[in-house]
Amino acid sequence: MLKVFKNFTLKESMLALLSVLLIIFQVWLDLKLPDYMSEITLLVQTQGSQMSDIYAAGGMMLLCAFGSLLTAILVAVIAAKISTNFGANLREKLFGKVLDFSLEEISTFSTSSLITRSTNDITQVQMLIIMGLQALVKAPILAFMAVTKIMDKSWQWSLATGIAVIILLVVVITALLLALPKFKSLQKLTDNLTHVTRENLTGLRVVRAYNAEDYQENKFGVVNDILTATHLFTSRTMAFIMPIIQLIMSGLSLAIYWIGAILINQAGVLDRITLFSDMIVFSSYAMQIVMAFMMLIMIFIMVPRAAVSAQRIQEVLDTEPTILDGSLSDAVNAEVGTVEFKNVTFKYPDAQTAVLEDVSFIAKPGETVAFIGATGSGKSTLVNLIPRFYDVTSGEILVNGIDVRQYSQENLHDYIGYASQKASLFEGSIKSNVAYGHNNRARVLDSDIVEAIEVAQASEFVEKLEDTYNAPVTAGGTNLSGGQKQRVSIARAIARQAEILIFDDTFSALDYRTDRQLRQALREEAADATKLIVAQRIGTIKDADRIIVLEEGRIVGNGHHEELMANCQVYQEIAYSQLSKEELA
Ligand SMILES: Nc1ncnc2c1ncn2[C@@H]1O[C@H](COP(=O)(O)OP(=O)(O)OP(=O)(O)O)[C@@H](O)[C@H]1O
Numbered sequence: 001m002l003k004v005f006k007n008f009t010l011k012e013s014m015l016a017l018l019s020v021l022l023i024i025f026q027v028w029l030d031l032k033l034p035d036y037m038s039e040i041t042l043l044v045q046t047q048g049s050q051m052s053d054i055y056a057a058g059g060m061m062l063l064c065a066f067g068s069l070l071t072a073i074l075v076a077v078i079a080a081k082i083s084t085n086f087g088a089n090l091r092e093k094l095f096g097k098v099l100d101f102s103l104e105e106i107s108t109f110s111t112s113s114l115i116t117r118s119t120n121d122i123t124q125v126q127m128l129i130i131m132g133l134q135a136l137v138k139a140p141i142l143a144f145m146a147v148t149k150i151m152d153k154s155w156q157w158s159l160a161t162g163i164a165v166i167i168l169l170v171v172v173i174t175a176l177l178l179a180l181p182k183f184k185s186l187q188k189l190t191d192n193l194t195h196v197t198r199e200n201l202t203g204l205r206v207v208r209a210y211n212a213e214d215y216q217e218n219k220f221g222v223v224n225d226i227l228t229a230t231h232l233f234t235s236r237t238m239a240f241i242m243p244i245i246q247l248i249m250s251g252l253s254l255a256i257y258w259i260g261a262i263l264i265n266q267a268g269v270l271d272r273i274t275l276f277s278d279m280i281v282f283s284s285y286a287m288q289i290v291m292a293f294m295m296l297i298m299i300f301i302m303v304p305r306a307a308v309s310a311q312r313i314q315e316v317l318d319t320e321p322t323i324l325d326g327s328l329s330d331a332v333n334a335e336v337g338t339v340e341f342k343n344v345t346f347k348y349p350d351a352q353t354a355v356l357e358d359v360s361f362i363a364k365p366g367e368t369v370a371f372i373g374a375t376g377s378g379k380s381t382l383v384n385l386i387p388r389f390y391d392v393t394s395g396e397i398l399v400n401g402i403d404v405r406q407y408s409q410e411n412l413h414d415y416i417g418y419a420s421q422k423a424s425l426f427e428g429s430i431k432s433n434v435a436y437g438h439n440n441r442a443r444v445l446d447s448d449i450v451e452a453i454e455v456a457q458a459s460e461f462v463e464k465l466e467d468t469y470n471a472p473v474t475a476g477g478t479n480l481s482g483g484q485k486q487r488v489s490i491a492r493a494i495a496r497q498a499e500i501l502i503f504d505d506t507f508s509a510l511d512y513r514t515d516r517q518l519r520q521a522l523r524e525e526a527a528d529a530t531k532l533i534v535a536q537r538i539g540t541i542k543d544a545d546r547i548i549v550l551e552e553g554r555i556v557g558n559g560h561h562e563e564l565m566a567n568c569q570v571y572q573e574i575a576y577s578q579l580s581k582e583e584l585a
Pocket residue numbers: 348349350351355373374375376377378379380381382505
């Protein structure tokens with residue numbers, strides 16, 4: 001857990017030190033109170049005492065109490081500042097780290113867990129800092145200073161206090177041992193809750209359409225019940241502790257007064273006043289000691305959960321991305337835009353078998369290379385290896401004649417315009433989505449945006465929107481239709497003016513006419529780019545310079561439409577299943 005606190009900045013560490021000093025001062029002030037109380041008790045019982053002396057001692061008591069209050073407020077403010085800043089920094093670090101992760105790390109942690117780790121887990125650590133700075137530091141100082149104050153008083157009182165503390169410890173340790181495993185499991189259970197909630201919200205339409213509300217509710221109910229039961233168990237255990245602590249405190253007061261009464265009875269007349277004032281002072285100190293232990297207990301309740309949270313945060317921070325940057329930037333060893341696969345075999349990290357096997361081909365600048373094959377044959381996987389969403393298991397992929405692993409990722413991505421199978425849009429406007437990101441070589445101008453939208457056959461619908469190019473887009477593009485989203489995502493790839501354009505099954509969401517027009521526009525406007533197109537429809541790729549047919553991760557056909565119709569059985573089957581012989585002729 002302590003490792004996560006290494007993320008404290010120097011300023012936060014200095015503030016923490018300041019709050020420790022303030023706490024020592026506050027404890028000193030708190031422990032001065034019983035001294036003045038004892039003085040007043042003595043003054044009251046001593047004949048001939050001056051009223052002004054009592055006022056003076058009372059005034060000092062007030063000052064101490066006021067000083068303690070001010071210091072406590074100051075410490076609370078500092079603790080809040082430290083914990084808030086620390087939380088903000090940690091969230092930023094975590095966010096930055098997750099951005100560097102490849103898809104492998106993200107699936108190892110799971111998206112839901114990464115969300116909980118960046119939110120709830122950080123809150124747990126923040127709470128520990130707030131409470132810890134106030135109570136964790138204060139309690140031992142308070143206990144130590146109070147114990148030194150009462151050491152030279154009667155051993156009977158000390159014994160009573162010692163026994164009370166021992167009973168307190170036994171009760172608390174037993175309760176903690178019972179509740180600890182539950183406290184530790186709370187974060188994992190919160191992960192599960194986020195996971196089910198997220199799944200439900202993202203799939204809401206399907207849930208509704210299939211009348212699966214009850215099923216989802218049950219699924220949610222199960223994880224929610226487990227979390228509730230765990231919370232209840234820990235809260236009940238703690239609820240049981242509090243009255244016991246109260247009982248111990250009251251019992252200790254009673255014991256101190258009882259012992260005091262016996263001692264006073266046995267003492268001579270002169271000693272009685274001293275004993276009486278000692279008793280008052282001792283009971284105050286004893287209460288402070290018990291209070292200190294109570295504070296520690298509160299912290300001990302929070303520590304296990306926060307420790308698990310800190311460990312979960314640190315786990316993310318310690319994870320090194322598997323996809324690392326190469327040292328080359330802007331290096332070129334062949335015609336810019338050339339993409340070459342050399343005996344590429346790829347296996348997903350958690351899978352047993354390879355999804356792509358011994359794949360080799362070359363795509364030259366200006367060429368359109370299409371990939372077709374049955375569902376699950378590995379088309380998306382293949383194109384996703386080019387921007388290094390994953391690294392090949394064996395073989396190599398060359399971009400501009402250089403292994404993609406040698407480039408810095410930023411530099412590699414500068415060459416690529418990518419439209420994913422499932423269009424991902426971001427909150428903003430049509431314009432901000434098309435001009436999204438940057439590649440160091442082309443600044444996307446307004447005219448480029450308009451042109452890219454036109455090539456993507458999106459002008460018609462965009463110009464009909466109230467704010468046209470500035471029309472708002474909600475997170476995930478939920479205010480656009482599937483086809484509209486896909487066209488905006490195609491426009492985004494085109495606006496990048498990259499040398500390599502990758503369309504991962506992006507044309508399937510378009511109607512046949514738009515599909516044809518788009519391909520025509522792309523041929524004209526992006527004539528020099530290498531176009532890699534994953535497609536389901538023969539119509540989409542019929543005109544491609546080269547079509548690569550995949551079956552179970554292997555290339556079973558490589559050529560243009562006519563060649564494949566003549567010699568590739570898999571291609572023929574796909575073609576005949578989609579088009580009539582006349583259309584194919
Ligand atoms: N993240 C992943 N982890 C493990 N296996 C995966 C992952 N993504 C895809 N696969 C597997 O890899 C194989 C190829 O998937 P891929 O998405 O590349 O196929 P595809 O040809 O694009 O299919 P489709 O036409 O349906 O999009 C499938 O068997 C799939 O189950």
